Amino acid sequence: MPTELLLFYALGAGAVLSTAAMLLPTTGRSPIHAALLLIVSFFFLAGLYALLSAHLLSILQIIVYAGAIMVLFTFVIMLLNLSPDEIREPKISYAKMLGGGVALFVFGKLLNGIGLAASAAKAVDLTQHDTFGTVKEVGHMMYSTFMVPFELVSVLLLVAAVGAVVLAKKNLAYVDRPVPSPAEEFKTEGHAAGDGEAAAGHGGHH
Amino acid sequence: MTAIPLGHILTLAALLFSLGLVGVLTRRNVLIMLMSVEVMLNAVNLTLVGFSRYNAWTEGHVLAFFIIAVAAAEAAVGLALVLSVFRLKQTTYIDDLRLLKR
Amino acid sequence: MADLLANPWLRGIASSVVIATGVLTIAAWAIWFERKFAARMQNRVGPNVVGPAGLLQPLADALKLLRKEVLVPRKADAVLFRLAPALALFLTIAVVAAIPWGKDIYVADLDIGLLWVLAMSGMMLFPLWLAGWSSNNKYALFGGMRAVAQGISYEIPLLLSAMVPVVLAGSFNLREIVEYQSVHGWFAIWPPGIGVLAFVIFFATSLAEANRIPFDIPEAESELIAGVSVEYSAMSYGLFPMVEYVHTWLSSAVASVLFLGGWSGPGSSIWIIGLAWMLLKTSILFAFIYAMRWTLVRFRADQLMHFCWKWLVPVTLGLVCLAAVWVNVTAGGR
Numbered sequence: 191m192p193t194e195l196l197l198f199y200a201l202g203a204g205a206v207l208s209t210a211a212m213l214l215p216t217t218g219r220s221p222i223h224a225a226l227l228l229i230v231s232f233f234f235l236a237g238l239y240a241l242l243s244a245h246l247l248s249i250l251q252i253i254v255y256a257g258a259i260m261v262l263f264t265f266v267i268m269l270l271n272l273s274p275d276e277i278r279e280p281k282i283s284y285a286k287m288l289g290g291g292v293a294l295f296v297f298g299k300l301l302n303g304i305g306l307a308a309s310a311a312k313a314v315d316l317t318q319h320d321t322f323g324t325v326k327e328v329g330h331m332m333y334s335t336f337m338v339p340f341e342l343v344s345v346l347l348l349v350a351a352v353g354a355v356v357l358a359k360k361n362l363a364y365v366d367r368p369v370p371s372p373a374e375e376f377k378t379e380g381h382a383a384g385d386g387e388a389a390a391g392h393g394g395h396h
Numbered sequence: 397m398t399a400i401p402l403g404h405i406l407t408l409a410a411l412l413f414s415l416g417l418v419g420v421l422t423r424r425n426v427l428i429m430l431m432s433v434e435v436m437l438n439a440v441n442l443t444l445v446g447f448s449r450y451n452a453w454t455e456g457h458v459l460a461f462f463i464i465a466v467a468a469a470e471a472a473v474g475l476a477l478v479l480s481v482f483r484l485k486q487t488t489y490i491d492d493l494r495l496l497k498r
Numbered sequence: 499m500a501d502l503l504a505n506p507w508l509r510g511i512a513s514s515v516v517i518a519t520g521v522l523t524i525a526a527w528a529i530w531f532e533r534k535f536a537a538r539m540q541n542r543v544g545p546n547v548v549g550p551a552g553l554l555q556p557l558a559d560a561l562k563l564l565r566k567e568v569l570v571p572r573k574a575d576a577v578l579f580r581l582a583p584a585l586a587l588f589l590t591i592a593v594v595a596a597i598p599w600g601k602d603i604y605v606a607d608l609d610i611g612l613l614w615v616l617a618m619s620g621m622m623l624f625p626l627w628l629a630g631w632s633s634n635n636k637y638a639l640f641g642g643m644r645a646v647a648q649g650i651s652y653e654i655p656l657l658l659s660a661m662v663p664v665v666l667a668g669s670f671n672l673r674e675i676v677e678y679q680s681v682h683g684w685f686a687i688w689p690p691g692i693g694v695l696a697f698v699i700f701f702a703t704s705l706a707e708a709n710r711i712p713f714d715i716p717e718a719e720s721e722l723i724a725g726v727s728v729e730y731s732a733m734s735y736g737l738f739p740m741v742e743y744v745h746t747w748l749s750s751a752v753a754s755v756l757f758l759g760g761w762s763g764p765g766s767s768i769w770i771i772g773l774a775w776m777l778l779k780t781s782i783l784f785a786f787i788y789a790m791r792w793t794l795v796r797f798r799a800d801q802l803m804h805f806c807w808k809w810l811v812p813v814t815l816g817l818v819c820l821a822a823v824w825v826n827v828t829a830g831g832r
Contacts, residue, residue, distance in 0.1 A: 242449040257620040289421025297414035304406040314452040350469030357476035
C-alpha cells in the first residue's frame with residue numbers, strides 16, 4: 191500500500207476515534223476531557239488537510255481551531271468551574287435513541303450520494319501545479335475573486351466579537367467604574383443572578 | 397496523482413459529520429453540543445478540501461477558510477450565551493432550560 | 499554517507515535530532531548563564547561549586563530532580579497531570595523545526611514556516627492550562643486562568659507584528675524572509691520607524707507568550723506561589739522552568755530571524771559563520787531578556803489587559819497597514 195494511503199487511513203482512524211471518544215458518555219463525560227479529545231481530533235484533521243496539499247488550511251486549522259476556538263471553550267469550562275455533581279451521568283432515553291437513528295439515516299443518505307459522486311472521480315495531476323494550496327495562491331484567490339465575501343466575513347467576526355462581549359458582560363452599569371471595591375463586586379454578582387430588570391435600568395444611564 | 401480515492405475522503409467526512417450529529421442530538425450538555433457542531437463544520441471542510449484536491453480548485457480552500465471564520469464567530473457567541481445562561485440558571489444542561497414550556 | 503542523507507526520512511530524523519539536541523543543550527546552559535548574570539546584577543557570586551565557574555550546575559540540578567519521586571495529588575486528574583509537562587516540552591521542540599539556524603541548516607523548509615512557529619508557540623497555552631486545571635489546586639487554577647487569558651490576548655499583537663516582515667518580504671517562509679534581509683538589510687532598521695516598532699512589539703509580546711517578566715503574572719510567585727507548577731515535584735516540575743527557558747530562547751531566535759536578519763552577516767556564505775551570527779544575535783536578545791527580568795517589576799493583571807487591547811492591538815494593526823503602503827510606494831525594493 192502506498193505511504194500516502196496508509197497515512198490517510200491512520201489519520202482518518204485517529205480523527206474518527208478521538209471524535210467518537212469525545213461523544214461517548216464514558217470518556218467524554220466531563221466537558222474538559224471532551225474538549226481535549228476534540229483538540230486531538232482537530233490535529234488529525236490538520237494532518238489530513240496537509241496530506242491533501244492544503245498547507246495553509248492545515249496550519250489555520252491548528253491556529254484557529256486548536257489554538258483559539260478550543261482555548262475559548264476550555265476557558266469557559268474553567269470559568270464555569272463545573273462541580274462534579276454538575277456533570278451528570280447521561281441516561282438512555284427515547285429521544286436519544288431517536289437522535290441516533292436520525293444520525294444513522296443521514297449517514298446512509300450521505301453514503302448513497304458519495305457512491306454517485308466518487309465513481310467517476312479522477313484526480314488532477316498536481317505536479318505541474320506545485321503552488322496549489324500555498325499561502326500565495328489561496329491569498330490571491332481570497333483578495334480577488336472572493337474580495338466581497340472576505341470583507342463580509344471580517345464584518346461578521348467583528349459583530350460576533352462585540353456581541354460576545356455584550357452577552358458575557360456581567361452588568362453594563364459597571365463600565366465606567368474600572369476598579370470596583372470588593373464589596374461592590376459582591377453586590378453586583380448577587381444582582382446578576384436574577385435581577386435582569388435592575389441591571390438593564392442601570393445600564394440605561396450611560 | 398494522489399493515491400487516496402475520493403470516495404474514501406468523502407466517506408470519512410460523512411462519518412465525522414454523522415458523529416457530530418449524534419453528539420448534537422444525544423448529548424445534553426450545551427458545551428459538548430457546541431463542540432459537536434464544530435465537528436460537523438470540520439467534516440464539511442474535509443469534503444471541500446477533498447474536492448479541491450481532486451479538481452485543483454483553490455476556491456474550495458477559500459470556502460473552507462470562510463467556514464473556519466464562521467465557526468470562530470459561532471463559538472464566541474455560543475460560549476457567551478452559555479456563560480450568561482449559566483449565570484441565570486447555574487446549569488449547562490439543555491434539559492434545565494424549559495422556562496417557556498411551563 | 500551522502501547516499502544515506504539523500505533519503506528524506508533519514509535526513510529529516512537526523513537533522514531534527516541534531517538541532518533539537520543542540521537547542522536543549524544551549525537552553526540548559528542558558529540556565530547557568532542566567533543565574534550568573536542575576537548574581538552579577540545583585541552583587542553576588544552565583545553558582546561556583548560544581549565544575550569550573552559552576553558550569554556543571556545545570557547537570558547537577560537535572561540529576562537531583564531525576565532522582566526524586568514524582569508525586570501525583572490524590573484529587574488530581576492523573577492522566578492530564580502527567581501529560582501537561584510532556585506536552586509542553588513536545589510543543590517547544592516542535593517550534594525548532596521551521597527555524598533556519600544557518601544558510602542551509604533547518605529541519606524543514608516550510609512554505610508556512612512562520613505560521614507553524616506561531617501555531618506551536620500559541621499551543622503552549624494548553625500545557626499550562628492542563629497543569630493548572632488537573633492539579634486541583636486553586637493557586638494552580640488561577641495561574642492557568644491567567645496564562646490562558648494573557649496568552650490569548652497577546653497572541654493577537656504577536657501575530658500582527660509578525661505580519662510586518664511577512665508583508666515586507668512577501669513570504670511566510672522563514673528562509674526567504676532571512677534571504678530577503680540579507681540582500682535588502684534588516685527589517686528592524688530599514689523601513690524606518692515601522693520596522694523597529696514592529697520589532698519591539700514582537701519582542702515584548704513574545705515575552706508575554708513565554709510568561710516572562712514583566713508579563714509573568716501567571717506564575718507571580720508572591721501571590722500565586724509560582725502558579726501552575728505548585729503541585730508538581732521532581733522532573734515533572736523541572737520540565738516547566740526548562741520549557742520556559744527553551745521557549746524564551748526560541749522567541750529570541752524567531753525575533754532575530756524576523757527582524758535582525760537571522761544568519762545573514764559578513765561572511766555568512768560559510769555555514770559555520772552564518773550559524774555563529776544567528777547564535778550571537780539570539781544570545782544578545784536572550785541576555786537582554788535577563789537584564790529586563792532583574793530590572794523591571796511585573797504588570798498588574800488589569801494593566802496587562804489594558805496595555806494589550808488598548809495599545810498594542812491598534813498600533814500593530816496600523817503598522818501592518820503602513821508596511822503594506824511602504825511596500826507599494828517603494829515597490830518593495832524589488
